[in-house]
Amino acid sequence: MSGAVLHVVRAGALTTVQDAGRTGFAHLGVPRSGALDLPAHRLANRLVGNPEEAAGLETTVSGCALRPSHAVVVAVTGAGCPVRVDGRPAAWGAPFVVPGGSLLDVGQATVGLRSYVAVGGGLAVDAVLGSRATDLLSGLGPAPLTDGDRLPVGTQRGRGAAADVLPYGCVGAELVLPFLPGPRDDWFAPGSLRTLVTGHYTVSPASNRIGLRVLGPALRRAGGREGELPSEGMVPGAVQVPPDGLPVVFLADHPTTGGYPVIGVVPEESLAAAAQSAPGTRIRFVALRSGRPAL
Amino acid sequence: MGRAAVLVETEDGEQAQALHAELLRRRASGEFPEVREIVPAARTVLVGGLTDPRAFAAAVARWDVPPVAAGGGGLREVPVRFDGPDVAEVAALWTVTREELIRIVTATPFRVAFCGFAPGFAYLTGLPPGLHVPRRPTPRTAVAAGSLGLAGPYAGLYPRSSPGGWQLVGTTRAPLWDPARDAAALLSPGTEVRFTEVPG
Numbered sequence: 105m106s107g108a109v110l111h112v113v114r115a116g117a118l119t120t121v122q123d124a125g126r127t128g129f130a131h132l133g134v135p136r137s138g139a140l141d142l143p144a145h146r147l148a149n150r151l152v153g154n155p156e157e158a159a160g161l162e163t164t165v166s167g168c169a170l171r172p173s174h175a176v177v178v179a180v181t182g183a184g185c186p187v188r189v190d191g192r193p194a195a196w197g198a199p200f201v202v203p204g205g206s207l208l209d210v211g212q213a214t215v216g217l218r219s220y221v222a223v224g225g226g227l228a229v230d231a232v233l234g235s236r237a238t239d240l241l242s243g244l245g246p247a248p249l250t251d252g253d254r255l256p257v258g259t260q261r262g263r264g265a266a267a268d269v270l271p272y273g274c275v276g277a278e279l280v281l282p283f284l285p286g287p288r289d290d291w292f293a294p295g296s297l298r299t300l301v302t303g304h305y306t307v308s309p310a311s312n313r314i315g316l317r318v319l320g321p322a323l324r325r326a327g328g329r330e331g332e333l334p335s336e337g338m339v340p341g342a343v344q345v346p347p348d349g350l351p352v353v354f355l356a357d358h359p360t361t362g363g364y365p366v367i368g369v370v371p372e373e374s375l376a377a378a379a380q381s382a383p384g385t386r387i388r389f390v391a392l393r394s395g396r397p398a399l
Numbered sequence: 400m401g402r403a404a405v406l407v408e409t410e411d412g413e414q415a416q417a418l419h420a421e422l423l424r425r426r427a428s429g430e431f432p433e434v435r436e437i438v439p440a441a442r443t444v445l446v447g448g449l450t451d452p453r454a455f456a457a458a459v460a461r462w463d464v465p466p467v468a469a470g471g472g473g474l475r476e477v478p479v480r481f482d483g484p485d486v487a488e489v490a491a492l493w494t495v496t497r498e499e500l501i502r503i504v505t506a507t508p509f510r511v512a513f514c515g516f517a518p519g520f521a522y523l524t525g526l527p528p529g530l531h532v533p534r535r536p537t538p539r540t541a542v543a544a545g546s547l548g549l550a551g552p553y554a555g556l557y558p559r560s561s562p563g564g565w566q567l568v569g570t571t572r573a574p575l576w577d578p579a580r581d582a583a584a585l586l587s588p589g590t591e592v593r594f595t596e597v598p599g
Contacts, residue, residue, distance in 0.1 A: 130436040132584045133514040232578045242518050287406045337438035337445025339404045361440050361515035369401030
């Protein structure tokens with residue numbers, strides 16, 4: 105199973121090539137990028153026998169449809185969705201073979217937003233700075249898929265892992281976002297952390313791969329703390345608060361430096377759920393202290 | 400900053416550059432192998448990927464960081480044609496002629512303080528405070544790749560076309576960003592930069 109090409113029959117709303125991202129170039133202004141739901145991306149790779157960091161596809165809400173030139177092993181994880189091969193139901197969360205010339209349809213997400221499609225051998229598009237990820241902030245990596253694209257598939261090396269049961273635990277009715285306060289919580293009016301943990305916040309439809317935007321009570325600056333900070337380094341999960349007072353939780357394509365104060369940082373393991381939460385989802389921010397929930 | 404990073408604040412930009420150089424020296428000698436990112440900025444250095452951020456923060460506070468040594472980060476000469484649309488305006492702000500502006504910019508020892516905004520966009524320090532100019536009141540929707548701009552304490556080179564509000568004094572044809580190259584960014588933090596004039 106080598107030399108296969110995936111023909112993109114239906115690109116979907118926003119389907120990008122993603123892997124574990126480009127680490128180690130933030131000092132040059134290069135975002136990390138990579139799959140927003142990394143555990144789902146890794147799992148899909150394991151199911152088809154790839155190294156966890158192999159490149160696959162990340163869909164957004166509406167899935168995608170692909171026609172491989174030769175038989176390939178495929179697994180779909182992340183957002184729950186109907187999966188079909190030539191119209192017949194196929195497994196979600198388990199490896200299966202798509203015969204050459206057959207149509208794989210990854211359907212509309214029913215739970216969550218982003219599905220991950222791993223192909224045995226991985227996608228062999230050109231790497232940029234060691235990664236094949238599409239970075240929508242700085243335009244590195246392949247462009248988002250369009251109908252008619254052809255994606256080269258690498259050589260299958262391993263055998264897929266068997267999984268009897270695949271728990272799906274990513275998305276609940278409420279998005280819980282623990283965060284460690286700081287480093288700039290002192291830039292906000294007294295009581296702002298309380299507002300953040302008690303206010304009624306929801307996921308904004310303006311969210312994207314750069315950040316989870318949030319609707320709810322605006323956080324006000326402390327007296328004398330107007331304007332911008334001198335630019336400083338940012339991390340994934342940083343909760344940056346622009347002048348409108350509405351927090352933005354930085355995701356994989358976030359800018360490497362920024363001048364708006366960061367009131368807290370969400371640990372990376374909680375960002376997969378953030379990336380799977382639909383607009384309108386209620387958000388509960390939970391302040392952590394010393395890495396433990398403040399009870 | 401979160402569970403795995405420390406944002407080290409310094410007194411000023413000069414100290415941030417010195418701390419950045421010290422962090423690179425220590426990493427090169429094998430300290431903190433787990434660190435994935437060292438990101439200098441205006442008055443901070445972010446260290447990411449730490450397993451014990453508290454211990455690291457405590458250790459950094461005890462370091463005796465030497466000032467930045469000249470020549471430590473390599474030197475790049477960047478040829479510039481002083482044909483930017485804001486040359487006259489900047490010269491007026493500096494109360495000098497165009498020729499004097501060119502002489503000042505080419506005689507100033509610049510250093511890359513940090514990168515950001517876009518891959519390979521370098522913020523260069525070196526202009527004395529009296530020569531700092533404000534951003535343009537309305538940013539341009541498209542600044543050409545290779546443009547040399549000035550804003551506040553910084554000079555910067557646009558690696559590719561993008562919107563921008565800096566005062567543009569020239570352009571370079573130097574390849575500022577090429578991810579296929581070993582060093583993708585021509586100018587990385589710590590690099591010293593001298594501009595030379597391309598006539599015409």
